[in-house]
Amino acid sequence: MERPRLMDFMASRGPGLLGICSTDVAGCAAIVNAATERLLYAKEVGDSGWIGTWSELQFSASQTEPLITTPFDVARIQSINLCTNPIPLVNEFYSYLRFGFGRWPKSSCAANRCAPLVAYDRGKFPTFSDIIPPDKKVRVRLTDSGDVGKRVLLQSKDANGQVRYSLDGTVQVTGDFLELAAPFVDSPDVVSQVLGIQKDVCLGPVSFYELDTVGATERLILTMQPGETTASYRRYYIGGLPTSCCSAPPATPGTVQLTAICQLAFVPVAVTTDWLVIPSIEALINECQCGRYLGIDEANAKQMAQFHHGQAIRLLQGQSVNDQGALSPAVSFAPFGSAKLSRARVGTLI
Numbered sequence: 001m002e003r004p005r006l007m008d009f010m011a012s013r014g015p016g017l018l019g020i021c022s023t024d025v026a027g028c029a030a031i032v033n034a035a036t037e038r039l040l041y042a043k044e045v046g047d048s049g050w051i052g053t054w055s056e057l058q059f060s061a062s063q064t065e066p067l068i069t070t071p072f073d074v075a076r077i078q079s080i081n082l083c084t085n086p087i088p089l090v091n092e093f094y095s096y097l098r099f100g101f102g103r104w105p106k107s108s109c110a111a112n113r114c115a116p117l118v119a120y121d122r123g124k125f126p127t128f129s130d131i132i133p134p135d136k137k138v139r140v141r142l143t144d145s146g147d148v149g150k151r152v153l154l155q156s157k158d159a160n161g162q163v164r165y166s167l168d169g170t171v172q173v174t175g176d177f178l179e180l181a182a183p184f185v186d187s188p189d190v191v192s193q194v195l196g197i198q199k200d201v202c203l204g205p206v207s208f209y210e211l212d213t214v215g216a217t218e219r220l221i222l223t224m225q226p227g228e229t230t231a232s233y234r235r236y237y238i239g240g241l242p243t244s245c246c247s248a249p250p251a252t253p254g255t256v257q258l259t260a261i262c263q264l265a266f267v268p269v270a271v272t273t274d275w276l277v278i279p280s281i282e283a284l285i286n287e288c289q290c291g292r293y294l295g296i297d298e299a300n301a302k303q304m305a306q307f308h309h310g311q312a313i314r315l316l317q318g319q320s321v322n323d324q325g326a327l328s329p330a331v332s333f334a335p336f337g338s339a340k341l342s343r344a345r346v347g348t349l350i
Contacts, residue, residue, distance in 0.1 A: 003052065004281055006032060007272035014285040018292060025272060033268040035287035035312075036278050040266050044313045047078075049263050051316070051323045052279035054078065059258045066105075066241050068258060069128045070234045072225065075265035077236060080119050082258050083245035089119045089236075104239045115239035126155075126196050126231040127222040131210055134159060138187040138194065139211040139218060142180045144204030152178045152206065155196035158189055186211060197231035199224060227270065280319050286312040 006025070009015075009032055015022040018031060039045070040053065048054065059068040070077065080089050095103040104115045131138075140152055155175030158164055166176045175196070178185050190213065199206060208222040224231060238258070245256050264277055278284055286308045293305035 003279060004276045005272065006269045006274050006276065009276065009281055009284060010272065012281050012285065014281070014288060017285065018288055029269050029271075029274075031288045031291060032276065032284060034291050035284050036269075036276065037266050038291070038309075039278050039283065039287050039312060039316065042309075042313065044317075050278065051320050053264050053277055055262055055264060057260055057262050059260065060255045061238050061241060061258060062255045063241050063243060064254070066238045067122075067129075068236050068238065069125065070236075070262060072228055072231075072233060073265050073267050074234060074262040076121070076234055076263050077119070077260045078263055080236075080258060080260040082117070082238070083242070083256055084259075087117050087119055087238075089121070091121045092123055095120060104237065117240035118238075120237040120239065122235040122237050124232045125235045126194050126233070127208065128233065129210075129219070129221045131191055131194055131221065133192040134190070135213045136191055137189070137211045137213055138191050138221075139184050139209040140178055140180065140186075141184045141207045141209065142182065142202070142204065143206070144202065145182055147180050147202045147204060147206070148182055150180045150200040150202055152180065152200075153196075153198040154178055154187055154191075154194070155198075156187070156191045157193040157195065159192055161192060163195070164189065180206070194221075197222070197224070199229060201229060202226045227267075278316070280315050283312040283315040283319070286315065 006029060010022050010025070010028050015024070015028055020027045020031065022028075039050070055074075057070070057074070061068055077089060080087060094100065101116055101118075104118075104120065106115075138154055138156070140154075142148070142150075153173065153175050154177075156164055163174060164176060165172055165174055167173070168177055176188055178187065180202075197208070204226055206224045206226075207220060208224070209218040210221050211218055222231060241256055243254065243256075266277065269276065276284070278287075290305045290308040290312065293301045293308065
């Protein structure tokens with residue numbers, strides 16, 4: 001299965017059907033992004049997602065830092081392996097269930113050695129690693145000189161735990177605007193916690209470091225890609241980690257290897273070489289037509305929108321069958337929806 005790009009949609013019959021010039025990159029990107037978001041969040045998608053919307057990633061963790069944070073293009077982890085063995089993965093509510101294990105880590109267990117072997121979803125965070133107070137600032141380094149003058153909004157708490165505010169001209173904002181400079185720019189005050197990060201679209205990656213104002217040492221806490229504008233990353237706490245994996249020697253002593261099947265997040269396309277998350281051009285064309293009819297105020301427009309949406313869903317389901325097979329037990333596939341087969345008049349005498 002070839003992974004399509006925005007230029008492949010532009011070269012298809014889609015722009016002509018939608019009344020858009022095939023060379024209009026911004027216009028094609030806008031309708032493709034809207035269609036992609038609708039298909040990714042459609043109720044028919046199931047738990048595993050459409051073909052091409054998941055990926056296997058590898059992480060490292062240790063007993064001293066039993067946390068993993070996913071990249072910006074990952075929505076969530078679907079399944080996770082520790083040292084090639086599957087372990088349970090639970091959501092944020094699991095720690096608060098009555099008669100359950102409660103929230104880990106617990107102070108009564110030294111180095112987390114008595115914790116159950118479970119991966120806990122911790123929600124979204126603005127950095128890969130947290131600031132460790134006291135006496136820390138945030139240092140921002142650019143990688144492309146063409147990004148000099150671009151701005152970053154650093155939202156944080158100061159040394160006293162108070163949210164920082166500043167003026168952007170005459171407008172009060174939460175946080176401090178930092179203007180990128182070579183080789184780096186530092187936050188104006190000590191930071192005890194990062195609450196959020198926003199930045200302009202850049203030409204190269206932008207890295208954020210924890211700067212120790214006493215020892216002048218740096219520690220990388222985040223790298224944002226050129227097209228990223230807001231920092232938000234899924235984090236998981238891994239309880240009950242062993243000291244090492246018996247299946248293979250660790251790359252770093254004291255660390256263990258984890259692999260995970262991850263559901264990809266919606267990342268808007270902007271240029272012709274950007275990859276499309278939905279791997280079917282025909283499905284995208286139908287969903288784009290659905291969006292076109294949704295914006296028309298006519299009696300039968302909503303019916304036509306529903307028709308094209310249904311066509312897009314059928315194409316994606318057919319692509320799943322073609323790529324994975326209809327009877328594959330490892331992929332959630334519901335061609336008749338969530339209804340019982342008897343309700344769909346399948347396998348019953350009529």
